[in-house]
Amino acid sequence: MSYENIDDNEQSLGCKDRQLAAKDAEIKQFRAALESMCKQFAFWGSPGLWTGGLSALEQAFDALGWDETHPSPELVCSEEGCNERVTCSTPATDGYRLTCSKHVPKETDGE
Numbered sequence: 001m002s003y004e005n006i007d008d009n010e011q012s013l014g015c016k017d018r019q020l021a022a023k024d025a026e027i028k029q030f031r032a033a034l035e036s037m038c039k040q041f042a043f044w045g046s047p048g049l050w051t052g053g054l055s056a057l058e059q060a061f062d063a064l065g066w067d068e069t070h071p072s073p074e075l076v077c078s079e080e081g082c083n084e085r086v087t088c089s090t091p092a093t094d095g096y097r098l099t100c101s102k103h104v105p106k107e108t109d110g111e
């Protein structure tokens with residue numbers, strides 16, 4: 001199919017599709033930035049994130065569709081039974097061990 005045969009309507013749809021795709025990519029970028037900011041600055045209420053009553057965080061949680069105390073298992077200390085927030089990343093044989101400051105491994109693997 002030659003592009004010369006595409007009628008105006010199809011060209012218009014193609015243009016709108018590209019505009020929608022660009023907007024979609026932009027929204028995904030904004031959402032990722034907002035999630036990252038919330039994960040960095042929201043308060044820890046074991047085991048999840050909460051706004052602490054700060055209006056900026058409340059607005060961000062609303063925009064993301066997050067409930068107050070947003071579950072965040074990826075931010076929970078890897079020590080069995082501990083619900084503290086990850087604050088330390090220690091090299092291990094299989095990557096990194098993510099723990100709270102209380103459960104930082106005493107020695108790294110291989111030493």
Ligand SMILES: [Zn+2]
Pocket residue numbers: 077078079082083084099100101102103
């Ligand atoms: Zn811990």
